[in-house]
Amino acid sequence: MAIHEPVELNTFRHQIREFIEQHADDEILEAGRKTTSFFPPFDQVMKWHRILHSQGWSAIRWPEEYGGAGWDVPRQLIFEEECRRAGVPLLLPQSISMVGPAIIHYGTDEQKRKHLPGILSGENFWAQGYSEPNAGSDLASLNCRAVRDGDHYVINGSKTWTTYAHHANRLFLLVRTGGAGKPQQGISFFLIEDLTDPGIEIRPIIGLDGVPEQCDVFFTNVRVPVDCCLGEENDGWSVAKYLLEHERGGGTSFATTFRHELATIRRLAGRTGDGFGGFLADDPVFQDRYVRLHLEVDTLEATEEVFAAMEKGSPESGPMSSMIKITSMETIQRITELAIDVAGTPSLALQLAALTVDSGVEPIGDEDALTLMPKYLNNRAASIFGGSNEIQRNIIAKTLLR
Amino acid sequence: MSTLNQETRSMLEDSVNRFVQGEYSFDDRKRNLKEHQGQSPDHWQTFAEMGWLAIPFTEDQGGLGGDITDTLGVMKGFGRGLVTEPYLGVLAAARLLALTRAQGDGAELLAGILSGERQAVVASEEPQSRGNPLAVATRAEPDGNGFRLSGEKIAVIHSLNASHVLVSARSNGDYTDHEGIDLFLVELDSPGVDVTRYPVIDGKQGANIAFNGVAVSAAQRLTDEGEAAGVILQAHSESLLMLAAEAVGIMETLVKKTVAYTRTRKQFGVALAEFQVLQHRMAEMYIETTSLTNLLTQTAHRWTGADVHQQAILASKLKARLGQAARYVGQQAIQLHGGIGMTDELDIGHYFKRLTSIELQLGNAEWHRKRLWREHAA
Numbered sequence: 001m002a003i004h005e006p007v008e009l010n011t012f013r014h015q016i017r018e019f020i021e022q023h024a025d026d027e028i029l030e031a032g033r034k035t036t037s038f039f040p041p042f043d044q045v046m047k048w049h050r051i052l053h054s055q056g057w058s059a060i061r062w063p064e065e066y067g068g069a070g071w072d073v074p075r076q077l078i079f080e081e082e083c084r085r086a087g088v089p090l091l092l093p094q095s096i097s098m099v100g101p102a103i104i105h106y107g108t109d110e111q112k113r114k115h116l117p118g119i120l121s122g123e124n125f126w127a128q129g130y131s132e133p134n135a136g137s138d139l140a141s142l143n144c145r146a147v148r149d150g151d152h153y154v155i156n157g158s159k160t161w162t163t164y165a166h167h168a169n170r171l172f173l174l175v176r177t178g179g180a181g182k183p184q185q186g187i188s189f190f191l192i193e194d195l196t197d198p199g200i201e202i203r204p205i206i207g208l209d210g211v212p213e214q215c216d217v218f219f220t221n222v223r224v225p226v227d228c229c230l231g232e233e234n235d236g237w238s239v240a241k242y243l244l245e246h247e248r249g250g251g252t253s254f255a256t257t258f259r260h261e262l263a264t265i266r267r268l269a270g271r272t273g274d275g276f277g278g279f280l281a282d283d284p285v286f287q288d289r290y291v292r293l294h295l296e297v298d299t300l301e302a303t304e305e306v307f308a309a310m311e312k313g314s315p316e317s318g319p320m321s322s323m324i325k326i327t328s329m330e331t332i333q334r335i336t337e338l339a340i341d342v343a344g345t346p347s348l349a350l351q352l353a354a355l356t357v358d359s360g361v362e363p364i365g366d367e368d369a370l371t372l373m374p375k376y377l378n379n380r381a382a383s384i385f386g387g388s389n390e391i392q393r394n395i396i397a398k399t400l401l402r
Numbered sequence: 403m404s405t406l407n408q409e410t411r412s413m414l415e416d417s418v419n420r421f422v423q424g425e426y427s428f429d430d431r432k433r434n435l436k437e438h439q440g441q442s443p444d445h446w447q448t449f450a451e452m453g454w455l456a457i458p459f460t461e462d463q464g465g466l467g468g469d470i471t472d473t474l475g476v477m478k479g480f481g482r483g484l485v486t487e488p489y490l491g492v493l494a495a496a497r498l499l500a501l502t503r504a505q506g507d508g509a510e511l512l513a514g515i516l517s518g519e520r521q522a523v524v525a526s527e528e529p530q531s532r533g534n535p536l537a538v539a540t541r542a543e544p545d546g547n548g549f550r551l552s553g554e555k556i557a558v559i560h561s562l563n564a565s566h567v568l569v570s571a572r573s574n575g576d577y578t579d580h581e582g583i584d585l586f587l588v589e590l591d592s593p594g595v596d597v598t599r600y601p602v603i604d605g606k607q608g609a610n611i612a613f614n615g616v617a618v619s620a621a622q623r624l625t626d627e628g629e630a631a632g633v634i635l636q637a638h639s640e641s642l643l644m645l646a647a648e649a650v651g652i653m654e655t656l657v658k659k660t661v662a663y664t665r666t667r668k669q670f671g672v673a674l675a676e677f678q679v680l681q682h683r684m685a686e687m688y689i690e691t692t693s694l695t696n697l698l699t700q701t702a703h704r705w706t707g708a709d710v711h712q713q714a715i716l717a718s719k720l721k722a723r724l725g726q727a728a729r730y731v732g733q734q735a736i737q738l739h740g741g742i743g744m745t746d747e748l749d750i751g752h753y754f755k756r757l758t759s760i761e762l763q764l765g766n767a768e769w770h771r772k773r774l775w776r777e778h779a780a
């Protein structure tokens with residue numbers, strides 16, 4: 001990658017590298033190493049977010065006028081490569097890559113003034129309140145309801161799978177405000193600023209890996225001001241879809257992250273026996289699986305580049321974001337499969353304490369192998385969240401057959 | 403050779419099904435994990451009373467006179483119930499004691515295991531062995547009239563009540579030679595035995611056991627000098643057979659539960675089972691599960707007449723095919739359940755984790771395919 005890099009880009013790379021080396025402390029790096037899903041340990045990732053913000057680098061892909069870094073695509077990639085190289089945690093996507101771009105696109109000046117600075121600085125973290133127990137794939141059937149009452153709406157209903165709601169101090173929410181017509185009509189997009197309201201109850205859900213990451217959120221007569229609505233009342237579906245394109249297309253280069261995962265596996269294979277006296281890295285079966293996955297990642301990168309240059313919300317960008325969602329998530333799922341196949345039985349130990357940042361508990365076995373099983377388990381969700389891969393394939397097929 | 407009649411076999415199967423249905427609901431299991439780390443003394447007592455611990459042992463040994471294929475009904479039932487007690491691990495230890503015709507302490511231990519009073523574990527896998535039971539780096543160095551054992555064993559299916567460990571060690575030969583391996587019976591609290599215990603993702607208990615110059619007497623060696631490969635291989639194959647039966651029990655359950663769920667869960671105004679892509683996925687889950695079930699049945703039929711080497715090949719075929727089937731069925735069960743399949747609250751994820759654990763134990767599919775290739779090439 002960096003082999004034939006032009007001098008100015010190489011200088012840029014070294015500036016980034018130096019900054020990260022100077023500012024990413026042990027705790028942040030430990031959080032990077034102990035990240036086992038798309039959502040790194042909260043306190044440390046937000047600490048790193050604030051550090052990046054101090055340099056103006058928390059939302060590098062945003063338009064410069066709103067606080068973006070103003071870098072071209074090669075520089076954005078270099079930044080992400082250096083972050084992966086150093087092993088700092090990836091910033092949480094909900095604020096920066098989801099609600100932020102939606103506010104920039106649909107927000108009033110007042111809403112932008114009010115919400116964008118807190119997103120950039122990391123003072124606020126926004127959770128995503130779309131899914132409901134009975135509205136998963138069929139998101140438009142949601143029935144968490146908001147009824148107008150003077151200058152307020154009154155919200156009743158529930159959301160589920162709301163990632164990191166137990167850490168969030170803000171929530172973006174899809175609610176039903178209208179009645180008649182198609183289910184997509186009558187949905188509004190709310191920006192909820194106060195999660196301490198006694199009418200809001202947040203209950204963490206324990207995942208396959210034994211750790212709470214998602215939450216149930218219950219609303220009982222929660223009053224919010226009418227100006228919390230992003231976009232027009234009853235037109236929240238447009239906002240929601242625009243945001244989903246950003247979610248699915250990824251606010252970051254998955255390819256860069258996945259290469260990093262592959263490199264860890266390659267290192268591990270280099271010191272793991274094949275059971276016949278050799279090492280796995282010398283095994284042609286391992287080599288073939290590894291190279292195939294590397295090719296998948298390289299191809300993903302090509303698609304990501306095309307998508308990055310595309311205007312979001314255009315007729316092509318929707319299916320392309322679905323394609324990125326499918327290919328990226330299935331690639332990382334296969335990478336995590338290779339990972340546990342290489343790690344073998346040592347990855348079966350349940351090591352919740354050793355996985356906790358700052359626990360001081362040493363892992364049993366190879367440290368590189370500590371996270372591989374939780375990653376395998378957690379990544380089963382990658383083909384479910386953000387709209388399942390079946391739904392993404394439906395979207396692509398619909399476009400083909402139009 | 404099994405001397406069990408059909409009636410006894412059906413009785414065993416019925417008793418397992420009654421136990422799993424009556425005492426091993428998902429909530430019971432959760433309570434057992436919390437209160438007994440998944441190893442309830444009362445359950446173990448039931449195992450003994452029902453005769454499950456005595457199935458593959460001769461009547462001389464105090465057993466029922468069955469063979470290892472007679473345990474497969476129990477293992478299927480344990481798969482359905484996600485039973486966490488270390489039945490397979492303890493039985494493997496007992497089989498080794500029986501196969502080596504252990505005397506003295508070993509004979510006493512075997513009798514104790516069959517009656518449910520004692521437990522033991524087997525330490526075979528090593529950090530670099532990937533489940534190859536004959537890749538042994540642990541050393542047995544002669545020392546006076548006995549030996550000193552040094553090395554590390556990992557991924558031991560651990561029993562919290564085990565008094566002894568059966569450990570393979572090499573007194574001769576190169577890393578993967580069949581010759582030169584010995585099998586020792588060692589008390590777990592012997593000086594120099596260092597046990598690192600941990601919970602496993604599937605609710606069972608695991609352990610890594612380090613042997614730091616552990617002094618053992620010649621009487622603790624269960625096999626003739628350097629001749630343990632045969633019994634170790636046989637016990638390994640038997641454990642693989644049992645694991646496959648457990649996997650079948652799990653996979654059948656996942657197919658059933660996934661079909662039931664997609665029939666009741668509605669999205670877009672219809673049951674999920676209406677979507678053809680999901681129907682095909684379930685058809686595929688069924689094909690994988692039934693293929694493995696059939697292979698298991700055929701393998702069990704061929705088992706009794708097979709020698710140690712042939713059993714190893716049968717076991718490798720089964721485990722290699724299992725890896726492929728279990729991964730597909732487990733992953734799709736979660737996928738078709740959607741978000742709820744990712745939670746600790748629902749049983750689906752726990753079946754998935756047990757399947758994943760089975761996939762990796764005693765050699766994963768890739769290792770067994772490689773072993774089969776070596777057979778073909780030889």
Ligand SMILES: Cc1cc2nc3c(=O)[nH]c(=O)nc-3n(C[C@H](O)[C@H](O)[C@H](O)COP(=O)(O)OP(=O)(O)OC[C@H]3O[C@@H](n4cnc5c(N)ncnc54)[C@H](O)[C@@H]3O)c2cc1C
Nearest residue numbers: 128130131136137161163381385386388390737738740741
């Ligand atoms: C780890 C994780 C994090 C999440 N984070 C958030 C979050 O922060 N905020 C949020 O709002 N939501 C979040 N979700 C929820 C996620 O968006 C939903 O789980 C997802 O949309 C699927 O909905 P469901 O779980 O109800 O499954 P269902 O919709 O019940 O789907 C079950 C199965 O049926 C299939 N299916 C459904 N409809 C069709 C069809 N028409 N054709 C073919 N197959 C179909 C699905 O693909 C799936 O395989 C998260 C989920 C997970 C697992």
Ligand SMILES: Cc1cc2nc3c(=O)[nH]c(=O)nc-3n(C[C@H](O)[C@H](O)[C@H](O)COP(=O)(O)OP(=O)(O)OC[C@H]3O[C@@H](n4cnc5c(N)ncnc54)[C@H](O)[C@@H]3O)c2cc1C
Nearest residue numbers: 393394397401675676677678679680681682683684685686
């Ligand atoms: C080599 C050969 C030998 C044959 N021999 C005989 C013979 O001896 N006697 C005889 O009577 N016929 C014979 N056939 C015909 C054969 O049975 C038909 O080709 C077959 O039933 C498919 O019908 P079709 O070709 O009209 O394809 P179509 O039915 O038009 O199907 C085209 C594609 O659509 C798919 N498809 C169709 N319906 C569905 C659905 N509901 N859900 C999902 N996918 C669907 C099919 O799977 C296929 O992929 C033969 C065909 C071949 C190729």
